[in-house]
Amino acid sequence: MTTIAYSHMPEGYECPFCRLVSKQKDIVYQNEYVTAFIASKWWPNNKGHVLVVPNRHFENIYELPVEYAAEIHRAAQLTAFAMKSTYGCDGISTRQHNEPAGNQDVWHYHLHVYPRYANDQLYLTKGDQTDPDERSFYAEKLRSWIRENV
Template identity: 90%
Template sequence: AQLTAFAMKSTYGCDGISTRQHNEPAGNQDVWHYHLHVYPRYVNDQLYLTKGSHSDPDERSFYADKLRSWIKENI
């Protein structure tokens, strides 16, 4: 999570990072396993006050590629 946080701060220019985990059926998890969500945060982003929305898969791919490139260059 720390490496991902550094990559996000560098590539996305975010102001901070939040992490969350969602486990078991109440967390929409059918097969119990540990995983951690890492969210880029921006001042006044109202992350917990707005309804979430699904992003376009192509858009997600673009941002994932940016993170991968940063990680390859910095580890």
């Protein structure tokens, strides 16, 4: 398969996820390929959502090697099981955006994993920055479950 680059990353872009991977405190799962951590922006009825990012910089799905894609979805699945068990959520949604028309706004591939609840209105609300202590609380719940079950 021929790889075609579709880049929209501005020149001189400083990737926030590349900086975060090595310094992130709210990691719930990490291996040589990926890091899953509690997002700093939450939707009001879906607290504790997780971002799964490759440890190497890939802008979007077009650049993402298959071995990274597999590890991203493995981490998302572990996170989903952990959320179901520890949050008591009714379901899970994943979201991933590519290019400006696809609503991508951070130029590093990432997959959102949201806990879902009946009538939570996820797609009708806006996210806000969260308190680091609150993130730590959710991170510890998920980390503990993953440690005990993997």
